[in-house]
Amino acid sequence: MLDDIDRRILRQLQADPALSTADLAQRCRITAATCWRRLERMQAGGIIKGQRAVIDWHALGYAVEVSLRIALDKTRPLAFDEFTAAAREVPEVLEIQSFLGRVDLRLSVIARDLVHYRQIYRERILTLPHIADVEALMLISRVKNEEALPV
Template sequence: MLDETDRRILRQYQHDPGMGPAELAERAAVTPATCARRLERMRAAGIIRANRAVIDWRALGYEVEVSLRVALDKTQPRAFDEFTAAAREVPEVVEIQTFLGRVDLRLYVIARDMAHYQHLYRSAILPLPHIADIEALMHVARIKSDEVLPV
């Protein structure tokens, strides 16, 4: 699906999606027209989904990050849908992942400090529907966080 030219463009693009089209074309060793055409084709194919801002939560005052592993009450047929719909409404839940196994979902929650987290946990997380079990893992350090793919 991707040839070597596409891969060269992607390698440069993912390191700095904000660079101008002429610079991207030069770094990928293609003409600006070729670069633009191939980027558009990769966007249309869903290979490039979006350009986005990566915001440092700590710079905005969010010092606490918690991963909550949640097991749902599987005797309730709508448990998953109702839980995820309610969890999406909590602004401090910044990521929801699903799993197969003992843990059904993982919520990634941010808070300004421990008092804020405790308030969120009691007022917004525990009331979420159909929770059978919940385990909190306090984030200590991010060792690797990289969205660059080996293309």
Template structure:
């Protein structure tokens, strides 16, 4: 599906998402029109989902990040769907992952400080439906956070 030129375009975009189609065309020896068509084709195929701004939450005053491992009461019909639907509504939940095994869901939650986290936890997290068990893991540091694929 992807040729060497497509992979080169993707590597360039991953390393610098602010590159324009003209910049990418110049770096890959393509015309701007051919480069745009390739990018459009990869977007239409779902290879390129979008371009995002990566924000450093700590710079904006969010000093606490907690990973919550949640086990759901699976005896309840639609427990997963109801939990995930409600968790999506909590603005401080940055990420929701589902798993097979003892832990069903992991939530990544941010807060400005422990006081705010405690309030979010008590009023927004513990009120989510179908929680059977929950374990909090306080993040101390992020060693690697890289979404670049080895293309």
């Protein structure tokens, strides 16, 4: 389990993942050696999975995000595996989520504009295998987008 020092480390790391171990230790009021050992333990335990760069896709010219709810043809035994394998190959698909219920999957798709989205939808999405139904929801605004966990 995590103690207060581990939680402090995680809060600081989430706030600024580029911190050096020495700076992180200073902010957490512990020694650099203690901080390093705790980071190593949390990485080995799978609590810290890694660090990544978060790129603003708007800055790269993508202005449209669409959430596609996909229902698959459930009469096909490999429908899920074949669909997800093919959907992973579409570069504009940022995220694939699976669900229980009427909707099987949700794809988050980005495009430069509506013309680009229409091209992706017709040429890349509708050609994916085993689709029984698609519902598109266009993102208007992101009300909350928090990646930091309450530790």
